[in-house]
Amino acid sequence: MKEFELIKRLIPGLATNKETVVGAGDDCAVLDVGIAEKLLLFKTDAVVEGVHFTRDAGWTRVGRKALSRALSDIAAMAGEPISALVTLGLPSGFDFKNVEEIYQGIHERAALFDVSISGGETVRSTQGLFISISIIGWAPRSRLLLRKNMRRADALFVTGELGGSLTGKHLDFIARIEEAKWLAEHFEIHALMDVSDGLAGDLQRLMEASGLGIELLAEAIPVSKEAKIAARRGGPSALQRALSDGEDFELLFTVSASKAVELLDAWKERFPGLKLSCIGKVVAEKGIRILSKKRGPVELDCDGYDHFQ
Amino acid sequence: MKEFELIKRLIPGLATNKETVVGAGDDCAVLDVGIAEKLLLFKTDAVVEGVHFTRDAGWTRVGRKALSRALSDIAAMAGEPISALVTLGLPSGFDFKNVEEIYQGIHERAALFDVSISGGETVRSTQGLFISISIIGWAPRSRLLLRKNMRRADALFVTGELGGSLTGKHLDFIARIEEAKWLAEHFEIHALMDVSDGLAGDLQRLMEASGLGIELLAEAIPVSKEAKIAARRGGPSALQRALSDGEDFELLFTVSASKAVELLDAWKERFPGLKLSCIGKVVAEKGIRILSKKRGPVELDCDGYDHFQ
Numbered sequence: 223m224k225e226f227e228l229i230k231r232l233i234p235g236l237a238t239n240k241e242t243v244v245g246a247g248d249d250c251a252v253l254d255v256g257i258a259e260k261l262l263l264f265k266t267d268a269v270v271e272g273v274h275f276t277r278d279a280g281w282t283r284v285g286r287k288a289l290s291r292a293l294s295d296i297a298a299m300a301g302e303p304i305s306a307l308v309t310l311g312l313p314s315g316f317d318f319k320n321v322e323e324i325y326q327g328i329h330e331r332a333a334l335f336d337v338s339i340s341g342g343e344t345v346r347s348t349q350g351l352f353i354s355i356s357i358i359g360w361a362p363r364s365r366l367l368l369r370k371n372m373r374r375a376d377a378l379f380v381t382g383e384l385g386g387s388l389t390g391k392h393l394d395f396i397a398r399i400e401e402a403k404w405l406a407e408h409f410e411i412h413a414l415m416d417v418s419d420g421l422a423g424d425l426q427r428l429m430e431a432s433g434l435g436i437e438l439l440a441e442a443i444p445v446s447k448e449a450k451i452a453a454r455r456g457g458p459s460a461l462q463r464a465l466s467d468g469e470d471f472e473l474l475f476t477v478s479a480s481k482a483v484e485l486l487d488a489w490k491e492r493f494p495g496l497k498l499s500c501i502g503k504v505v506a507e508k509g510i511r512i513l514s515k516k517r518g519p520v521e522l523d524c525d526g527y528d529h530f531q
Numbered sequence: 532m533k534e535f536e537l538i539k540r541l542i543p544g545l546a547t548n549k550e551t552v553v554g555a556g557d558d559c560a561v562l563d564v565g566i567a568e569k570l571l572l573f574k575t576d577a578v579v580e581g582v583h584f585t586r587d588a589g590w591t592r593v594g595r596k597a598l599s600r601a602l603s604d605i606a607a608m609a610g611e612p613i614s615a616l617v618t619l620g621l622p623s624g625f626d627f628k629n630v631e632e633i634y635q636g637i638h639e640r641a642a643l644f645d646v647s648i649s650g651g652e653t654v655r656s657t658q659g660l661f662i663s664i665s666i667i668g669w670a671p672r673s674r675l676l677l678r679k680n681m682r683r684a685d686a687l688f689v690t691g692e693l694g695g696s697l698t699g700k701h702l703d704f705i706a707r708i709e710e711a712k713w714l715a716e717h718f719e720i721h722a723l724m725d726v727s728d729g730l731a732g733d734l735q736r737l738m739e740a741s742g743l744g745i746e747l748l749a750e751a752i753p754v755s756k757e758a759k760i761a762a763r764r765g766g767p768s769a770l771q772r773a774l775s776d777g778e779d780f781e782l783l784f785t786v787s788a789s790k791a792v793e794l795l796d797a798w799k800e801r802f803p804g805l806k807l808s809c810i811g812k813v814v815a816e817k818g819i820r821i822l823s824k825k826r827g828p829v830e831l832d833c834d835g836y837d838h839f840q
Contacts, residue, residue, distance in 0.1 A: 228627065228653055237638050239647040241613050246650030253614055253649070253667075257565060266575075266616040266665045268654045304550050305562055307575040309663050311620075318537065329546050338548040340562070341555030344537055345577045350657040354618050356575045356665035358562075 247431070248368055249298035249415055252361060261366065263301045263359040267292045268309075271350035275393065281320045283393035285327025288353040291418070293335060293397035294471045298416040300367050300406035301359040303399065305338045309354040311347030324353065335399050365406045367475070369431035372413035376476035376504040378436060379485070382497055384421055384472065385464035386448025392469040402473055404492060409485050414475040420468035422522050425510050428474070438502040438522075440514035465512075465522070476504055556740070557677055558607035558724055561670065570675065572610045572668040576601045577618075580659035584702065590629045592702040594636025597662040600727070602644060602706035603780045607725040609676050609715035610668040612708065614647045618663040620656030633662065644708050674715045676784070678740035681722035685785035685813040687745060688794070691806055693730055693781065694773035695757025701778035711782055713801060718794050723784040729777035731831050734819050737783070747811040747831075749823035774821075774831070785813055 244252035250263040296303045445464040453460035489498045510522040553561035559572040605612045754773040762769035798807045819831040
């Protein structure tokens with residue numbers, strides 16, 4: 223959580239200008255560049271060896287992950303990606319063949335969404351490889367889905383299944399660009415973000431941005447098969463893993479409760495292969511509480527951890 | 532030079548799309564985002580501890596350098612910067628006070644050109660600090676100053692003085708945003724870039740992009756006081772240092788020879804405190820030759836080194 227603390231302290235002092243609609247603190251920065259119907263999204267995201275991947279993943283998958291994470295930030299604004307730049311930090315003696323494989327992975331994901339890779343640079347890295355991706359995209363001016371737009375009594379939804387991403391999904395996922403665009407076009411979504419730091423941590427962000435609280439239904443949280451298998455081997459429960467593993471890159475959003483059923487029905491028709499779960503609701507009282515049949519309400523801390531264990 | 536080799540092999544395979552006017556290979560990527568009179572510039576640039584700076588520089592200066600390098604790339608397209616994102620790679624245990632100092636330096640330079648710092652992220656770095664800056668800006672659609680636009684018989688100019696940047700200028704320089712904008716507005720500049728890898732290396736880039744050659748006048752090259760002082764202590768000559776030290780962040784550009792005198796006069800009036808030197812001309816025959824009164828023409832290699840020593 224250290225990063226969030228650091229960022230929180232820095233944000234109030236960041237330089238702004240007349241183009242800046244949203245600076246730091248949401249999934250992307252949003253800039254008004256004078257186009258009537260659109261706003262420019264601007265984002266950077268890095269993966270670091272030993273932190274976000276290890277070499278045994280294979281370099282193509284590392285490339286996929288690097289671009290997909292940035293694409294997921296564009297998805298989190300229901301945006302359309304345009305172009306990305308790639309900064310490679312290469313340890314000395316790094317094989318060019320591996321660089322080609324990294325680019326192969328990047329290109330695989332770029333091709334899915336017609337994103338250009340408009341250059342970048344390579345720098346020496348004193349230890350370990352890193353890939354920093356900068357990306358720009360468009361968001362519809364009339365449907366800017368900021369975290370702070372969450373409203374009291376909204377229904378809270380999440381796509382896919384959560385937890386256990388480290389077994390492979392964190393490398394191979396496809397950013398939910400299409401799904402987010404469809405959502406923004408067909409429903410009046412209030413707040414949208416991607417689940418990157420674990421459901422509990424990301425809900426904390428929604429909460430802080432909106433000043434509202436969240437009530438989760440434990441039984442409604444979509445726990446992945448991978449989280450269940452891992453839990454059977456010991457350690458945290460499957461639900462705990464779904465709450466805190468992170469790197470799910472699913473969409474987390476809120477919509478008026480009155481639209482919840484209609485949305486679920488339309489979703490099933492449009493994306494029959496992808497689960498959509500209503501996992502709780504937005505409440506006035508701050509904090510994240512999780513309700514289960516067995517235990518009643520339990521307060522979650524920002525890691526989704528201690529209080530629940 | 533390894534980076535250039537790597538990039539050269541990667542560029543032909545990079546993904547492109549209909550928005551991409553210029554992908555990799557110039558100072559910035561150039562994107563057509565549908566605004567009549569403007570094109571979007573997009574660039575990323577990183578500084579790495581132990582490569583681009585050492586800790587004894589002081590963190591404010593490191594922050595200055597990080598943003599100024601990216602601003603210099605915008606200047607190299609005669610562009611106007613809009614917004615930047617900051618990716619900080621922090622070694623474990625890095626003091627928050629130092630992060631604040633880095634941001635102070637970044638903000639000093641952002642304020643000079645009304646650039647917003649719209650966020651970014653911090654990642655763990657396994658060893659040494661790095662700062663990667665992503666920047667966007669505008670370039671006038673009608674005056675896109677690409678490297679390949681250099682023409683035969685153009686006069687070649689450089690601003691300021693070259694060499695010895697490591698004594699301090701590489702940390703404290705101010706990107707030539709104003710000067711480049713003025714040049715583009717008042718003269719029909721053909722090719723423009725910033726001198727970041729040393730005059731000889733950057734001329735090589737101009738040459739490769741245009742398919743033309745360059746003839747330099749040794750006596751016309753503006754050698755900095757710092758390069759002269761260093762040369763007196765031994766090692767490479769002052770001229771050699773001006774050719775190959777790098778990190779000068781001056782503007783290098785070409786214009787029709789018939790405009791050279793007019794430009795020099797207008798420059799002196801507009802920027803009386805900043806030297807402008809005509810250092811040579813563009814020729815049809817490929818290669819970079821340097822002419823001096825003492826030695827006659829000598830071929831320069833891409834490092835500006837071996838053949839000249």
